[in-house]
Amino acid sequence: MSFESSSAKDVGFKEKSTPISPNVYREDVDTSGVDETKLMRRIDWHVVPWLALLYLLNFLDRGSIGNAKLYNLEQDLRITDTQYLIALTVFFFPYALFEPPSNVALRRLRPSRWLSFLMLGWGVVMTLHGIIHDYNGLLTVRFFLGLFEAGLYPGIVFYMSCWYKRSELGTRVALFFSSATVAGAFSGLLAAAISNMQGIGGLAGWKWIFILEGLFTVLCAIASFWIVQDFPDNAKFLSESERVFVVRRLQDDMRHSAGGEKLKLKYIWQSLVDWKTWIAMGMYMGFDGPLFAFSLFTPTIINQATVANLLSVPVYAWACIMTCIIGFLGDRIGSRGYINLYVFARLVGYVILIVSRNPSLSYFAVYLAASAIYPTIRVAWVSSNVEGSYKRSVTLAMAIGFGNLNGAVTSNVYRSQDKPWYRLGHGIVLTYIAIGWICSLLFLVLLRLENKRRDAGERDEVIDGLENPFAREENGKFANVEDARAEKGDQWSGFRYTL
Incomplete structure (x- = not known):
């Protein structure tokens, strides 16, 4: 594999008068002996499985209150x-608001420390759920659980984007996120088993659910301080040549910031003023809102003279399969935008849930709903179209945080007075999915238009020493292409958005 500098063709120049400096990352290091296939396989084993376990515990602990209610x-x-629904709602405010600063902290600090610290915190709070006695105690533990859990999901998504090329990210995110579906299935079985401890130590069965799951999370958090790897440029399990090789291949994939980037407020500002951030927030609104409603209330939705926790297991197994298939197709086929539109179109499942009065038909519709909610194609799509490590961390955190904030709404839509069909809740979730579909379509159209503008030279910068009739000073003036690329990130004229 070779790592070539950006050519005049890459940036839309029709002529160039002087050669462009290659500016290779740590050009003194020889990477010719690195086997890329073996290296990426080793990275996969060091990065993905443990992160999947962490997210499994994250999703399991967050949703256990739905099982405890039973x-x-x-x-x-x-x-x-009503008080129960308020307790669910309290979780989402710190959960959403703490995500952007947490992602900035993750980039500044070592992932092995920051992610493990967050996990340790929510494990302790999870355990404390088992000793509360009243409504005030429930509100307190739910608030702090949201605070500590906030940084994990956006942090892992950003962290993985710092390891993999854009064409590789979807499959890895899908494998990591599929643990959420495993948690959904496993939580019902686990809760059913732990509930048999009713009366042991003078505690109710639902308290043991929180205590045992929380203690296991604490143990995994302690192990994470040594197991979670840091960023590619300083990961301990890689040799020096391997670290350099990984950074170079990322930079060749328009991840110019892969070699490290100093925190500057302008990078955060770039995220705040970028239209992609705000449309991505709408997409995640249409994803995370339904996701929380589904994960918190699946046992409730299908609890129509059935053993709800057991019937939810195959639903989550189907969601796991769909998540992995869609992630794989996104990387192999590309066109994540079109796949995203197709996935969101499965909102037909909620249409059936609204009109159905047949338990079997409603149960089938839950499978269709899971097919629309769990696949994570939009995660890789948004991440692939934002360059600059700090900018990407803030954009992902804002989008995911806003999506999670809507969990405060969807955690209140399945009211007991609406059972057994919950038409109001299904209608609200259907509206969320429709918003996500519309934002996905808008995102796709605008990315395509921007690529056409760049192909036409409308975004070309003025580069010293290069003759380019399309260059405009309002697009910026730089000493060389590498400076323009580093300064502008995905706004650089040579950057092409993935559709």
């Missing part, structure tokens, strides 16, 4: 259904 949580705490 085992008399409300009655033992003497709370109403």
